[in-house]
Amino acid sequence: MNRETHRTIISPDKHPVPLIMIADAHIRRNTSDGDAFFDMLAALEGGPGDVVFLGDIFDLWIALPRYENAQHRAFLSWCRRQKAHRRIGFVEGNHEFFLAGGRATAFTWCTDLPWWRDVEGHLFCHGDRINRHDRNYLAFRRLTKNPVTKAIVKGLPMGPDLVNTIKHRLKQTNPAFRKSLPLDLLQAFAEARFAEGVTRIFIGHFHHAFHYRGRQGGELNTLPDWSSLGWISILPADRGRLQQGPWQNLLPTVCG
Numbered sequence: 001m002n003r004e005t006h007r008t009i010i011s012p013d014k015h016p017v018p019l020i021m022i023a024d025a026h027i028r029r030n031t032s033d034g035d036a037f038f039d040m041l042a043a044l045e046g047g048p049g050d051v052v053f054l055g056d057i058f059d060l061w062i063a064l065p066r067y068e069n070a071q072h073r074a075f076l077s078w079c080r081r082q083k084a085h086r087r088i089g090f091v092e093g094n095h096e097f098f099l100a101g102g103r104a105t106a107f108t109w110c111t112d113l114p115w116w117r118d119v120e121g122h123l124f125c126h127g128d129r130i131n132r133h134d135r136n137y138l139a140f141r142r143l144t145k146n147p148v149t150k151a152i153v154k155g156l157p158m159g160p161d162l163v164n165t166i167k168h169r170l171k172q173t174n175p176a177f178r179k180s181l182p183l184d185l186l187q188a189f190a191e192a193r194f195a196e197g198v199t200r201i202f203i204g205h206f207h208h209a210f211h212y213r214g215r216q217g218g219e220l221n222t223l224p225d226w227s228s229l230g231w232i233s234i235l236p237a238d239r240g241r242l243q244q245g246p247w248q249n250l251l252p253t254v255c256g
Helices: 034-045 070-082 137-145 148-154 160-174 185-193 247-255
Strands: 019-022 052-054 088-091 110-111 115-117 122-125 201-204 212-213 220-224 230-236 245-246
Touching: 034 070, 034 247, 070 088, 110 115, 110 137, 122 212, 137 212, 185 201, 185 212, 230 247, 245 247
Parallel strands: 019 052, 052 088, 088 110, 122 201, 201 220
Antiparallel strands: 019 230, 115 122, 212 220, 230 245
16 A cells, blocks of 8 residues: 555535445345335435445446446436535445546545545545455456456457456455454554544445454444445444444434
């Protein structure tokens, strides 16, 4: 992680609002999960709060015209509408490709960098690059997330076949590493960020809720995945305790 790894987006004079975070929905085409996900987005409309998507919202999203489906387009339309009155952030996960380069205007901010930090001291991270011992996945990531692969997928007849390969390989690259949290690496990552002035870290990818309080008071939270039980995470406007649970239970506390 030698290159620039964050941007700031929230202006200092903005009054804090609830922060609603959604990670790892893994929406697949022609499944009922998509209906429930868009029901949740409809429930969010008109309510307060900024929204951050921490990656892997779709089981596969190649953000190029030949590969997007109606669900991708509906999601982008929702984000474009909602960013008129709330901030919408998106951190690319390992199941999204080329989103930050081609669809950034749908969001207030969108990044394919390892993390995004705001001026409140919050850091948002998908988390797929934290476990440096997962060498097979990291090599696969370098192979697929680069301009050469993008050109092949975008323009050549072999593109669809390559996409099918990518989807299959995503399921095979790191199954053992997804079964447990790399606690030592997460804590080391947290302490390094806290030393840089970060106060709270929110991470997706691992599909488990985990809390770590640093030596100087900073907090790291890995977020539960939406795909299992529809869980989301909400940081209240007063920046108190992080709330996590089914969206049907938590959104009424924010949206009334």
